[in-house]
Amino acid sequence: GAGAVEVEVDVGASDEDPAPEPVAERAAEGGRASTPVPSETEPEHEALPQREVYEEEADSSEQAEGLEYLLRVPLSIGGAFSGASAFARAQVHEVLQEIEKECVTLPIDVDVCFLEVTPMLVDWLPDIRAQTLVRQWVDLFKQAPRRIFSDEILFRLLLSKVVGVVKNFSLDEDIVRHCCVALGSMVDAMPALADDVCIALVNIMELFPGSLVVQDVCVAKLGKNVCWASEMVLGLDMSQDRPVLKPESQSRMLAAVHIAVDRFGPEVAGSSQDDFGPGKIQKNAFRVYSRLCRLPEVIKAFDVDMNLAEFVLSEVFTAMERGLLSWCWSDTDDSGIDSSLKEHHRRVLLQLAQQLSDTHLCGRHKEDLRSAVTKWIDCPMNYQRRQQRMVFAGVFLNSGEVVASVLFKALDSGVEMRTMRTDGAAFEEELITSALRALIELRSLEVLEGDLVMEVLDRILDPRFEPNENYCHAAYLGTLGTLAASGPADQLERIVDEVLKTAYHWLRTNGPIESILFEALWALNKLLAGHTRFEPGLAFQCQQLASQVCSFLGYKEWLDKCGPNSDKKNAQNEAKQLLKKLQGQ
Numbered sequence: 001g002a003g004a005v006e007v008e009v010d011v012g013a014s015d016e017d018p019a020p021e022p023v024a025e026r027a028a029e030g031g032r033a034s035t036p037v038p039s040e041t042e043p044e045h046e047a048l049p050q051r052e053v054y055e056e057e058a059d060s061s062e063q064a065e066g067l068e069y070l071l072r073v074p075l076s077i078g079g080a081f082s083g084a085s086a087f088a089r090a091q092v093h094e095v096l097q098e099i100e101k102e103c104v105t106l107p108i109d110v111d112v113c114f115l116e117v118t119p120m121l122v123d124w125l126p127d128i129r130a131q132t133l134v135r136q137w138v139d140l141f142k143q144a145p146r147r148i149f150s151d152e153i154l155f156r157l158l159l160s161k162v163v164g165v166v167k168n169f170s171l172d173e174d175i176v177r178h179c180c181v182a183l184g185s186m187v188d189a190m191p192a193l194a195d196d197v198c199i200a201l202v203n204i205m206e207l208f209p210g211s212l213v214v215q216d217v218c219v220a221k222l223g224k225n226v227c228w229a230s231e232m233v234l235g236l237d238m239s240q241d242r243p244v245l246k247p248e249s250q251s252r253m254l255a256a257v258h259i260a261v262d263r264f265g266p267e268v269a270g271s272s273q274d275d276f277g278p279g280k281i282q283k284n285a286f287r288v289y290s291r292l293c294r295l296p297e298v299i300k301a302f303d304v305d306m307n308l309a310e311f312v313l314s315e316v317f318t319a320m321e322r323g324l325l326s327w328c329w330s331d332t333d334d335s336g337i338d339s340s341l342k343e344h345h346r347r348v349l350l351q352l353a354q355q356l357s358d359t360h361l362c363g364r365h366k367e368d369l370r371s372a373v374t375k376w377i378d379c380p381m382n383y384q385r386r387q388q389r390m391v392f393a394g395v396f397l398n399s400g401e402v403v404a405s406v407l408f409k410a411l412d413s414g415v416e417m418r419t420m421r422t423d424g425a426a427f428e429e430e431l432i433t434s435a436l437r438a439l440i441e442l443r444s445l446e447v448l449e450g451d452l453v454m455e456v457l458d459r460i461l462d463p464r465f466e467p468n469e470n471y472c473h474a475a476y477l478g479t480l481g482t483l484a485a486s487g488p489a490d491q492l493e494r495i496v497d498e499v500l501k502t503a504y505h506w507l508r509t510n511g512p513i514e515s516i517l518f519e520a521l522w523a524l525n526k527l528l529a530g531h532t533r534f535e536p537g538l539a540f541q542c543q544q545l546a547s548q549v550c551s552f553l554g555y556k557e558w559l560d561k562c563g564p565n566s567d568k569k570n571a572q573n574e575a576k577q578l579l580k581k582l583q584g585q
Contacts, residue, residue: 481523
């Protein structure tokens with residue numbers, strides 16, 4: 001328009017910002033619901049079905065091919081021909097051709113919904129270059145949309161016009177669906193828009209209360225995009241910043257989702273296997289509940305349905321694993337980390353642990369919930385990820401019982417197996433290591449019960465428990481140091497002897513020993529801190545080990561080759577610290 005200022009945004013491909021890979025993902029979400037399209041992407045962003053070809057288009061569709069044909073077909077929405085200008089449609093065509101040349105093939109499936117909405121946005125947003133606008137719109141239908149717009153205000157302008165498209169074409173569910181998918185993706189590209197997009201999607205749900213298609217995609221986008229950006233879990237804010245979602249927005253979202261579930265819950269489940277298909281509203285609703293509602297409300301909603309319980313566990317765990325569950329709570333050295341964020345996350349975890357204690361469940365429901373958690377952590381995965389799941393399970397249940405039961409079962413199975421094998425490979429050492437590490441963290445969070453501490457110590461000190469792997473021995477030593485630090489004094493000598501015996505055993509081997517030495521010396525320091533002093537005989541033996549580590553043949557050469565946080569340097573630091581404490585007692 002006259003006097004308009006064109007917004008210039010550099011969207012050219014570069015080494016730092018390569019051209020997008022061909023991923024046909026979100027465009028498929030915007031199509032008609034009755035024609036499913038298989039998706040090969042991960043389930044977190046599965047594709048929605050494509051739009052069905054209109055009857056008047058079907059006769060010539062076999063001869064026509066791709067983009068050129070779709071651009072020639074007069075598009076009809078709700079009985080009225082498209083209001084987009086021919087010039088805008090030509091601009092969209094030109095930009096799509098440029099993208100196709102850069103990527104060999106278009107990175108999304110361009111359907112009639114895309115070709116109807118995009119030219120209208122070009123017409124309605126004359127102050128934004130068509131090339132910039134079309135490229136951003138294309139990216140919103142990909143697996144991981146990029147932020148091509150240079151400013152948040154451009155996204156806000158786009159958001160307002162997309163809502164305008166929905167209002168103008170309220171007779172066509174496919175256009176509405178297409179726009180809702182794009183709204184959700186805007187949050188991925190610009191998380192600051194989460195509250196605005198939340199309100200827009202809730203308003204759309206209120207405009208189309210009887211549409212399964214619209215309710216379904218809105219609940220999916222609220223659960224998968226808006227709630228993901230909220231950084232909330234079980235009603236608690238994981239971030240230290242101002243909440244992304246305003247309280248009133250959360251209330252409106254929950255009310256709209258409750259209405260959708262009541263109207264289109266599991267009783268209307270169809271044969272669709274897509275995560276966005278009919279009958280999936282309930283699962284996507286639980287994505288919202290698991291973020292915004294406290295645990296008692298979530299449990300009441302799924303009524304301890306085992307399938308939904310495991311789904312909620314996975315959803316909450318995914319929300320927490322890169323933040324709350326990423327810290328090593330047993331490590332008290334906060335140098336080089338954001339200690340205030342770590343302390344905030346600790347408070348959130350302890351508040352979460354308290355939620356189940358505040359939930360009044362009958363005995364059967366409590367047992368069903370424990371069974372669901374046990375089943376959820378008992379599946380194939382590497383031991384570090386299983387450890388995270390076990391820590392989460394302990395916090396979720398505010399108890400170490402489930403983790404301890406997994407450990408005890410593995411120990412019993414190993415002892416039984418050991419009587420039948422001669423090669424020594426009797427114990428599931430990765431599983432045992434995960435459980436021991438998780439118990440260390442739960443004890444450090446003060447979630448592990450005192451009576452369970454003593455039972456764990458008794459079980460792992462059983463002489464029939466003889467692991468082979470160094471990582472399992474390291475976890476064993478760390479568990480002794482953590483759990484016995486506040487234990488009875490009459491157990492101290494036995495536990496210190498076990499730590500020393502294990503350390504010397506590995507010193508006599510040719511295998512990797514730095515992690516074992518670090519863990520042994522760390523455990524001795526924990527024990528000394530917890531019991532104030534060692535008896536003279538114990539103190540002398542510990543001094544000998546620490547001195548031997550400090551002067552170990554070749555140790556200086558090792559230290560010169562390793563980083564500042566390596567087990568080798570950490571072992572030497574723990575040895576020096578132990579010597580200093582013992583000399584001062």
